[in-house]
Every structure is written in structure tokens, then in C-alpha cells.
Amino acid sequence: MLARFSNFAAIPGLPDGHPAASPRGLAVKFLLPDGGETDIVAHSFNGFPAATPEAFLCFLRSLPDAARLEALAAAEPAVRRFLDTPKPPPASYASENYFGVTAFVFVDAAGRRRHGRYRILPQAGAAWLTPEAAAAREPGYLAAELRSRLAAGPVALRLMLQLAAPGDQTADGSHPWPEDRPLAELGALSLHRLAGAPDAARPDLRFVPTSLVAGIEPSDDPMLLARTLAYDVSAERRARP
Numbered sequence: 677m678l679a680r681f682s683n684f685a686a687i688p689g690l691p692d693g694h695p696a697a698s699p700r701g702l703a704v705k706f707l708l709p710d711g712g713e714t715d716i717v718a719h720s721f722n723g724f725p726a727a728t729p730e731a732f733l734c735f736l737r738s739l740p741d742a743a744r745l746e747a748l749a750a751a752e753p754a755v756r757r758f759l760d761t762p763k764p765p766p767a768s769y770a771s772e773n774y775f776g777v778t779a780f781v782f783v784d785a786a787g788r789r790r791h792g793r794y795r796i797l798p799q800a801g802a803a804w805l806t807p808e809a810a811a812a813r814e815p816g817y818l819a820a821e822l823r824s825r826l827a828a829g830p831v832a833l834r835l836m837l838q839l840a841a842p843g844d845q846t847a848d849g850s851h852p853w854p855e856d857r858p859l860a861e862l863g864a865l866s867l868h869r870l871a872g873a874p875d876a877a878r879p880d881l882r883f884v885p886t887s888l889v890a891g892i893e894p895s896d897d898p899m900l901l902a903r904t905l906a907y908d909v910s911a912e913r914r915a916r917p
């Protein structure tokens with residue numbers, strides 16, 4: 677298994693304690709015994725500022741203009757919620773809650789289908805810093821913390837699935853399901869060591885939410901196709917700049 681933690685805004689040199697560095701990302705790749713792969717791409721906000729690719733483009737085009745962003749937030753509840761929800765800096769990449777946002781269809785052996793949304797939660801519970809404490813930390817405190825944490829032992833995470841109730845919408849990742857929906861525990865993830873420089877070892881490394889296995893299918897969320905295409909373009913540009 678490979679995992680990649682990340683900060684939100686793709687601004688090189690942005691300190692980990694900067695407000696624009698949240699939500700944090702966690703991408704996981706399972707390397708399967710048959711040589712295949714399957715990925716989960718999650719971030720630390722239970723939702724998204726846009727429900728469709730077009731709306732996300734509007735959001736991106738409003739950045740970094742505070743007045744345009746505010747005008748968009750006034751018209752788009754998903755943007756308002758994304759901006760207004762506190763996203764405190766984590767004490768560690770390993771002490772943050774991560775949400776898969778996009779629903780998938782899970783098919784059991786009898787062919788029964790049920791929608792679910794991934795969550796990856798720290799076994800030891802979440803822990804955050806105040807914005808002031810994070811701003812006082814070194815710019816790369818999260819990578820440094822992960823390095824020393826892994827030197828002391830594995831990082832344990834819980835892989836969970838929030839299960840939809842009948843009638844829950846499945847096409848809009850910007851809109852979370854009610855918190856009373858059951859959470860199924862799918863398994864445990866154990867991170868043991870830093871992978872070194874993966875970009876050198878595997879320049880085209882990418883995590884793609886539609887890299888699925890039998891029994892897990894895309895939902896009707898239009899973001900899935902947009903994400904798949906965008907992640908491929910990004911990874912190709914990184915591999916062959």
C-alpha cells in the first residue's frame with residue numbers, strides 16, 4: 677500500500693500552518709496481489725465547494741480574488757459552507773479525519789447494491805492545533821512530524837464506509853449525508869515507513885478515484901469522470917514536463 681498526504685492549495689512553499697493549506701489530502705493506493713491497483717482519494721473536509729465540474733471551474737476562476745469569491749459564496753451554498761466551516765490545522769497528517777466525498781456503489785455477493793462514502797480516521801483520534809500554534813511551527817512541520825512519528829512506530833488508520841440510507845442523493849459530493857448514517861468498519865491501514873522519493877522511482881505515480889476493483893462501481897456523481905481526466909493530465913505533466 678502507498679499513501680500520499682498533501683496540503684490543499686497547490687502553492688509551492690505555502691507553510692503547513694497557512695489557512696489555505698487546509699483541507700489536507702490523503703490518497704491511498706492498494707497494490708493488489710494480482711498486480712492490480714485500486715485507489716482512494718480523500719480530503720479533510722466532509723464535502724466540496726462544488727457539485728459539478730462546471731461549478732468547480734467557477735470556484736477556481738474566482739481565486740484568489742476575495743470579492744469574486746464572496747460573490748460566489750453568496751450565490752452557492754456549497755462555497756459558503758466550504759469557506760465558513762472551520763478547517764483547523766492538524767497536529768499531524770496522522771491525526772486528521774479524511775473524507776472520500778464522492779459516493780461509490782458497493783455490490784455484495786448476492787448482487788445487492790448500496791451506496792457508500794469512504795472515511796479514513798486516525799486510530800488514536802483526531803488532534804488539531806490552534807491557527808496561532810500552527811503559524812508558529814516550522815513551515816514544513818507536518819512532514820517533519822510524520823518522519824519522527826514513523827521512526828517511533830507505524831501510523832494506524834481506520835478505513836470506514838458511511839452507508840447511504842434509501843433516498844439519499846448520490847450525485848453531489850458537496851452535500852454530506854446526515855451524520856446518523858451507519859459507519860461500517862472496512863479495515864485498518866498501517867503506514868510503516870516513508871517511501872523516499874516516489875516521483876523519481878515512479879514518475880507517473882497517480883491516485884485516481886475511478887481505479888476500482890470488482891464489486892465497487894462509480895456512482896452517478898459527475899465529478900468522478902472530471903477528476904479522473906484531470907488527475908491523469910496532472911500526472912502526465914508531472915512525469916513529462
Ligand code: HEM
Binds near residue numbers: 680703906
Ligand atoms: C470531489 C472531491 C475531491 C476530493 C476529495 C479531492 C481530493 C484530492 C486530493 C487528496 C488530491 C491529492 C492526491 C494525490 O496525493 O495524488 C487531489 C489532487 C488533484 N485534484 Fe482533487 N479532489 C476532489 C475533486 C477534484 C475535482 C472536481 C477536480 C477537477 C475536475 C480535481 C482535480 C485535482 C487535480 C488536477 C489534482 C492533482 C492530481 C495529481 O497531480 O496527481 N479534484 N484531489
